[in-house]
Amino acid sequence: MKITKPTLLLDKGKCRKNIENMVDRAKEFNCKLRPHFKTHQSHEIGEWFKEFGIDSCAVSSLEMAKYFHKSGWKDITVAFPLNLLEIDTVNYLAKEITLNICVESVETVQHLNKEIRHPLNIFIKIDAGYHRTGVQAQKLEEIQSIINEIEKNELVNFVGFIQHAGHSYQAKGKEEINKIHQETSQLMIDLKDHFKKQYPELIISNGDTPSCSICSDFDHIDEMRPGNFVFYDVMQAEIGSCSYNDIAVALACPVVAKHKDRNEIILYGGAIHLSKDRIEQNGRTIYGLISKKEDERWGSPIKNCYMKKLSQEHGTMHVDDEKFDEFNIGDIVYVLPIHSCLTANLMSQYTTLEGVNINMFHYR
Amino acid sequence: MKITKPTLLLDKGKCRKNIENMVDRAKEFNCKLRPHFKTHQSHEIGEWFKEFGIDSCAVSSLEMAKYFHKSGWKDITVAFPLNLLEIDTVNYLAKEITLNICVESVETVQHLNKEIRHPLNIFIKIDAGYHRTGVQAQKLEEIQSIINEIEKNELVNFVGFIQHAGHSYQAKGKEEINKIHQETSQLMIDLKDHFKKQYPELIISNGDTPSCSICSDFDHIDEMRPGNFVFYDVMQAEIGSCSYNDIAVALACPVVAKHKDRNEIILYGGAIHLSKDRIEQNGRTIYGLISKKEDERWGSPIKNCYMKKLSQEHGTMHVDDEKFDEFNIGDIVYVLPIHSCLTANLMSQYTTLEGVNINMFHYR
Structure with a gap:
């Protein structure tokens, strides 16, 4: 191979090993692995995941969900606050596949309820410490009022709580990653405990590469959604997620x-x-x-x-x-x-x- | 127009006004305008420049030169240190158009001399204070040895000195931009004076948006190559290049x-x-x-x-x-x-x- 200009090389062996390791970790912890595909954004790399038995994924936009739907994925979570302006894409996908979306306000659900035409799963996005998006985990009343709004439309189905502990990317080493993982997980577990009488099937979904790569306590977490681990990078090596x-x-x-x-x-x-x-x-x-x-x-x-x-x-x-x-x-x-x-x-x-x-x- | 997702809007009126202003400035200073197209990278916006009488451009890669060659540009400067690994593209373009490239070492010219098959113009890249690329303007012996190497092959034609005062992007206001412009221009003018007996036709080419937008002393500069001015941005407004x-x-x-x-x-x-x-x-x-x-x-x-x-x-x-x-x-x-x-x-x-x-x- 003659390289003449900037070229992004992929070591397929390392990439597949990273996938295999994460699949094995998830199995060990009895936690469903729903890999986030925003890192690789590639049909072909998605196929490698299928070889390891993975049949659901997360993406970061509705457009990306359409792309992976076209390559055969039938259960996709859009791990980004619902963009109401793309309701046509939501309806298109909700008709075709198991589409899971994220909301974090009553207002968004009110709009959604008016415009949704097909069954749709909804996660409530929880802020467990990263402070980017989500309802703060402690605000039970606010969470309950979002759930109440969801209940008003039979097409929309409340399935659980989702969070991203993005602050683990600023961690200085494994100890701090573990601490963040424990804190955020505990908040999610408490939430589940609070709402499980009402919704015995609800799941909690966590998803940052540092925690998923090195932490071992996923006993009460139902789903993990790491993305970056498929390639890793200097930042991850520096904080201790990988070598x-x-x-x-x-x-x-x-x-x-x-x-x-x-x-x-x-x-x-x-x-x-x-x-x-x-x-x-x-x-x-x-x-x-x-x-x-x-x-x-x-x-x-x-x-x-x-x-x-x-x-x-x-x-x-x-x-x-x-x-x-x-x-x-x-x-x-x-x-x-x-x-x-x-x-x-x-x-x-x-x-x-x-x-x-x-x-x-x-x-x- | 219904916008549903992130969309890059272009105000065509403002863009054409920015082009017209720069064309007028260059005319006023009797300085050739060779706009840098790395900002817009668009065939269609290139056509707007043609409407204002512009017939040559600068680009930042050989691939981008091929793109603009396809849309009819016949005089293109690749304002980036020659990448020897793309010699096939250099030969392809040198056969088709007036291709101007930049070098900053004897070593690169030696390699080029062996592989070039068609006439090519060469600028020597000068470092007039930005310290990113180029031979320091004061190093006359080093510059002379590059010229000597260029002289060894009849296909390569030394045409002048090129510099980019990128440090003007860190300027705090118009006074500092003017100071940088004067310092860098003087170094280029001194260089021209030194070599003009040997090369009476040589030109000096400057090209940063801040200087080209606000300075008025271009009397001895033959060519200006600003790029960003076509759109401007917050950084340029903050340093005073535009409103x-x-x-x-x-x-x-x-x-x-x-x-x-x-x-x-x-x-x-x-x-x-x-x-x-x-x-x-x-x-x-x-x-x-x-x-x-x-x-x-x-x-x-x-x-x-x-x-x-x-x-x-x-x-x-x-x-x-x-x-x-x-x-x-x-x-x-x-x-x-x-x-x-x-x-x-x-x-x-x-x-x-x-x-x-x-x-x-x-x-x-």
């Missing part, structure tokens, strides 16, 4: 210029390929880590070698003196992304190490 | 949830639509400013109302108490992007205020 060796995607970038006086190498590979997601580490801003080819795949990240600046097509990489001359104009280097979801979304295509192209959903 | 009223694109986003207790409204519109580009202002991080519809277009930015957090599809908007209830679930709000180039690149399509879709280059 660097588990990262299944890397952006191959040509070296186009060198500036030895400031230890900088310019790559063709910038913000339109990697996204501007970054981590701060020891006073440095890092937009990706660097590796070189080893045995027909990318190797481990090179010590003290990283993307320090990105503009549209330009990536500026830092490399120490002793390694500087190992990089030459015309070489390909491999950038491990900070956030694989956004990198994949920008690239819109994967190339396996064997040179096979895998297409993705274009939401645009 | 907020000049911004020609906005992301229309549905309101999906409200959290009054923390003055937050959740939009369907996140990092995959706007990019994670941001500015820091009075201790706040801002990913976009907010406006509402006024007279069939978006209005002025609402005071103290801004995007404070982005994740993949979620945008979290801050709004003060007194305005909070003016936003309802199901409304459309308009987000003025921090960096229009990256937003346009992500959206891949414009919709005019009249509801006409305009397609873009997909570089992927």
